[in-house]
Amino acid sequence: MTITRICILGGGTSGWMTAAGLSNKFNDLGVSIALVESDNIGTVGVGEATLPHIRFFNKTLGIDEREFMRETRATFKLGIEFCDWGKIGDSYIHPFGDYGEPIDGIDFHHFWLRLLQNGHKARLDDFSYPILAAESGKFQLPGPNNLEIGSNFGYAYQFDSGLFAKLLRRYSETHGVTRTEGKAVQTIQNPESGLIEAIVLEDGTRIEADLFIDCSGFRGVLIEQALNTGYEDWSEWLPCNRAVAVQCESAGPSLPYTRATARDAGWQWRIPLQHRTGNGYVYWNKYISDDEATHQLMSTLEGPALTEPKQLYFKTGKRRKLWNKNVVSIGLSGGFLEPLESTSIHLIQEGITALIELFPDTDFQESDAREYNRRMDLNFDRVRDFLLLHYVATQRDDTEMWRYFRQMTLPESLQEKMDAWSSRGYLLRYEQGVFLPPSWVAVMTGQNLLPNSYDPRANQISNKVLLDKTMAIKRDSLAALRQTPDHGDFLANYIGPAHR
């Protein structure tokens, strides 16, 4: 039988994204969607930097970009600037876009390596328009011809997650989602099948459904507290387990990128929005106390704090089964990878997409859950390796935490990637996963992991042709840059005067 009742537990970013995504798809198909959230418990209150995929999410819902940006006080994001990762004093930008363009079908970075290994001083970043734009605080939307320099890049947003949830709530409610306020205190399971039949709220309200989506955050009220699904602990590889977050007034011009600065026992984020800046220190409590972390965070704010620092506790890893029985966990309830590359919201989106594609019937065939879990596991695994790369492609050994990473035995999947890169600039590719080869190039070169050699095919063209081609790409990038307005000006123009 088809599912007619869905209950989403939780009204954070994941809850409302799920509600919006499902109501958009199922509104006309006789499916009722109920969302339960507790104002008392509240949301995690962070999660403001995104990946370009979010634009497809908004587009599918038919959300107008300008309205969205006005309402969530969003800024544009061209990438992430990483400071002090390769070694103290270094910085690089991981952009959403390629470097240069392939020559005779061979990735551009091989030609760059050829220049470098022959003594030319060439900066890979100079062949990336989004990096150049970010560095000079500029932004414009990519044009329609995505082969043109100045148009062949992606962008994302930095936004107020609370306001985003609010917008999605309005969307969901106009698409038939009913919202109930209250705390779930009990779950009713079918004694035979173990499927969850209902949740009961503090005031006795009983909400029945065929399918439950657990968006209750770290607690995992349904997936863990009720179903005891189990958690795969990845702290061995990603040991940071706490964060302290605070908002402050912005100083200086509005920047089109997020910053992640490596610290003694973790790293610190800076996410600029229209009206304020979000900050946080993600750390490993083994090597720094909460007080000290808070102190370090507060003493590096660019402007006066606007909120009290908020403490967060977590364990990196993922649920053993993100989909178990009739519960699908989306968001923090499904797993957590530290926000170094702004992947959580993306993983929420992947979860929603996969759920829609594999939408079950009331008999909950094992094959649906199995395929869902296979896909999501792959997503999580691949993000994990990419995050870990940041900690291990480094010369840093100045504190206990950095020494811990230097001694680590890497997952084989990551070690292979790094070996292939180091020996010849070769990238192990995969089709399914968030981070494409340019991202790997960005982090590995940005953190001084430079190959000993490069693809011999890159020697086919003459020196002169090579220099001409690379000069041309650089020239075109700079020309495009000159046409690009300041991010703040562009944004103000784009969304209208309400901003700031």
Place this chain on the structure above:
Amino acid sequence: MSLSPINKIAVFGDGLAGLFAVAKLAEILPDGIQLIFVESQETRQTDILFGTVTPPSTYDFLLGLGIQEPKVLTSTNTSFSLGTHYKKWGPDKRNWIQSFHRPLPVYNGVAFHHYLMRLEQVSPGNSELESYIMSVQAARRGVFAHPPEAKNIPLADVAYGYHFLPEQWCQIVSAKISDSNIERIKSDITSVARHGDKIDSVTLSNGQIIAADFFVNALGAMSKLTHPDAESLGATKVMRADNMFTAYEKIEGVCRVLTGTESGWTSTTPLQDGLDHLSITDLSAEAENSAGKNGQRSIEFSPCRLKKPWLGNCLVLGHGAAIIEPLTTAPILLLQRDIERLVELIPVSNDMRVESREYNRRFNDDYDHADLFTGAFFAAKSDSQSAYWNSPTVDCSNLKLLNKITQFESRGINVQYDYEPFSAEDWTMLHFGMGRSTERYDPLANSISEDLLNDRLSQMRTAIEIMARKMPPHHIYMAGLKKYLKDKHG
């Protein structure tokens, strides 16, 4: 690091694999690396196992060797291929055309076949896929025309491969190599000097000693170059391929016809000047070991593959690395991939650990994934006593394959793994061809009314039918094209 860069690559074997490799390397190797081609005579006989049908990607692959389509059409008997028509296939005697096609349309975010599945539930038996596939309709009529650039007519969705004879392709590739100044030596191997996994040099029957940094061994299964301890998978079954050619006046048809038999299959492939007949027989399934007919070439083979085709400084390419039954385009598709993979991993120094590990990883992925596709031709309950149908050469209980079939049968979804050689369209056609029906379909396929859906589908069918009627028969198209090419280029 003081690793010396490599200076010299030696390729052994003058079958299709060796020739492809040399031609490709000649196109892309930089000046600093010398290429030697040792043409040993022992290899071409197994080339019939590459089959006679190539996938659409072969057009680009040949371009990458510097060989253009007009050249292929005018100097060999190559013809166009829209796919394979499988007949009497499997225990249910299935009959369908597995054609080459660009992606089917997606309406409202829902893959096309879900709409057919919706109609199937309303009126069972009424939802065949073939009427909506331009290349199938063209194949049914034996007509062909090049797909145009313009996107909005049905013909643009057609993709095509070639019908070819490996021996003729060997000739054009060999001629192409002659244009570049590569050192060619015609001689056989007498002995190989190696220590551990590494080959130091190879002594030839003409007395010459070939020392190289990197060896490509395309000498086929029995080669002296293959490491004596190389482990292989499979090789449990013995099969025979019988091959014969019959001439005709004009090209008959535009797809290979492949018919299941009690102990294997038999196929005919329409080339420009005649039909190539190829039969595959599982010898353990044969009641009596019937000998090949007069005029037939026959070889025996065991489907198998090396676990690590690249060991030390020697890469095994072609049938020495893997032999698969040419039931689909897989043999040639995978050979192309092998060569592309090699080219991406030309060693940069004498330490080839990274290259070999990566080559072997991708090799195994590709062959595993191709096996899934082949496996899907067999994964049907069979009450036949024949070993061919009961214990196919590929593993049908593979979890990845079961996952694909279960997902399709339960909800019409094509599960995809990384870089599969066969596309979602290939899989959809195969599932429909094998008669796999689906329990459910995407509920979003219900979002348009049945009338509207029927209207749309009938428009699509009509447009395809009209197009197919306008297209010329394969032989007429080919004659016209060749005349044009001749007038243009002489």
